[in-house]
Amino acid sequence: MEYQTNSHCKHLIDLHLILVVKYRKQLLFGDMGEFVKQAVLDISDSSDFSVEEIEVDKEHIHILLIIYSLKIKALRVHKPINYVL
Template identity: 40%
Template sequence: MDNRYHRHNRRKYSLKVHIVLVTKYRKQLLKGSIADDVKQKIFDIANTRGYEIIAMETDKDHMHFLISYDTTDRVCDIVKIVKQETTYYLWQTKGFNL
């Protein structure tokens, strides 16, 4: 059996996308515990939505992640959800005005 592909209802697929998110005006906000909190929030989003995070790294002003997703999802929706939920999380917990 080949484990490189997902199978579901006559579909066989292996969809992966590399997403890079940048902070507004390239502000260096992703330092220390904030970067860890954002990573954890993205892992939580992925778990609830059925995505698989393959790799994730952050720098001071941007973050990269490689995500595996289903054929019923669109990349633009994944990016929208991640940006909305992480921004709202930072507003609520850290008091950032992004």
């Protein structure tokens, strides 16, 4: 894992994401687990992140993500807020 460098910043964003099935029902076995795994990999192909590792258990999924682009938009205030006390 290497740091990503932009014009004025340097970053490395790794996420360990755990997705849990509601009420921890054991639904992700067999073909359903493989379907979810493939869906996450397909989404990562067209996004700004990559999946380093993914493991599917019967009631949860562990995903290790690396985010490549850091896009932060500034919040603009168009009209100042006047507080009246």
